[in-house]
Amino acid sequence: MSTVVRRSQPNFADWSIEDIVMLRKFVTEHFDPLMGEGIRLASIYMNIRHEDCTPVCSMLARPKITSDLYKTIKQCRDGGMKWKEIHARYSFWRNPKALCNSYYHFSQKSAQKAARGNNVRWTKSETARVKEIIKEHGELDSLKQAIEVAIAEFNDKPEASVKKKILYTHCDIYRGASIRKMEKFRALVDTYGDDWKRIGAGMGLSAEKARYIWAEYEQRLNWTPLWTESETEIIRNCIKAGIKPAEASRLVGTKSIYNCAKKMNALKNP
Numbered sequence: 001m002s003t004v005v006r007r008s009q010p011n012f013a014d015w016s017i018e019d020i021v022m023l024r025k026f027v028t029e030h031f032d033p034l035m036g037e038g039i040r041l042a043s044i045y046m047n048i049r050h051e052d053c054t055p056v057c058s059m060l061a062r063p064k065i066t067s068d069l070y071k072t073i074k075q076c077r078d079g080g081m082k083w084k085e086i087h088a089r090y091s092f093w094r095n096p097k098a099l100c101n102s103y104y105h106f107s108q109k110s111a112q113k114a115a116r117g118n119n120v121r122w123t124k125s126e127t128a129r130v131k132e133i134i135k136e137h138g139e140l141d142s143l144k145q146a147i148e149v150a151i152a153e154f155n156d157k158p159e160a161s162v163k164k165k166i167l168y169t170h171c172d173i174y175r176g177a178s179i180r181k182m183e184k185f186r187a188l189v190d191t192y193g194d195d196w197k198r199i200g201a202g203m204g205l206s207a208e209k210a211r212y213i214w215a216e217y218e219q220r221l222n223w224t225p226l227w228t229e230s231e232t233e234i235i236r237n238c239i240k241a242g243i244k245p246a247e248a249s250r251l252v253g254t255k256s257i258y259n260c261a262k263k264m265n266a267l268k269n270p
Contacts, residue, residue: 006043007048008052009048015056017088017089017091019046020056020060020091023053023056023057023060026046060092063092063098063102065103065105069090070110073090073099073103076089083097083099083100086099120157120158122165126154127165127169129153130165130169131169134166134170136149137149138170143166143167146166146170147166150162150165184202185199185203185210185213185214188203196208196210199211199214223254223255223256224254227263231252231254231255232263232267234248234251235248235252235263235267238251238264239264245257245260245261248260
């Protein structure tokens with residue numbers, strides 16, 4: 001058994017032009033480019049690890065920009081290299097224009113992901129601060145203020161990412177706490193009836209907000225999936241009267257605003 005250590009070239013940037021040309025020539029002349037046996041023999045011939053040859057062979061068959069390759073090409077572009085020169089170095093594509101198009105397509109997709117808040121890393125200290133913001137500024141029925149504070153504080157991150165972080169963290173913190181709060185809410189309602197001022201004081205809310213939250217909570221308990229004829233008739237009357245889905249939901253009593261809006265649309269556009 002040979003004691004020669006095979007070369008390790010895990011990244012595309014590690015491959016020289018000569019190695020890429022040699023691999024292409026060896027595989028395409030002797031084997032199917034995607035055959036495992038051909039790649040294995042090529043790796044032995046070139047004294048490069050088999051697992052490092054496989055992605056390069058895949059690129060030769062179906063070239064595409066990867067994160068690793070994108071960073072390398074970006075460095076080349078930032079350094080003033082022309083596409084023709086870069087293509088000579090990474091000649092997986094049929095011509096410089098094809099490489100350029102693939103590069104910019106990857107760049108646009110990355111920007112879109114960033115705008116949606118994907119792939120944004122949050123440190124432990126940042127997550128801890130998000131929890132503090134939620135506890136300081138989050139309310140029982142709204143995270144609007146907490147989101148505004150977080151967006152202002154984490155202005156180096158996309159807004160979509162901050163909103164997502166607030167929502168997910170809030171769920172993690174208050175999934176059980178929300179149930180306990182509503183149990184307390186119910187106990188206060190059972191005790192004080194319609195005295196929303198005292199109920200609100202017990203929950204740390206205004207009387208109006210306490211009444212609104214409880215009405216919404218009760219309605220959710222009564223929601224049903226199927227529409228009865230009487231409920232449908234209420235929606236028809238709402239359409240005739242120009243009543244919005246939010247008020248229609250209150251009048252029906254067993255359907256969410258979203259479901260009422262869908263029903264209205266279905267009746268308007270049968």
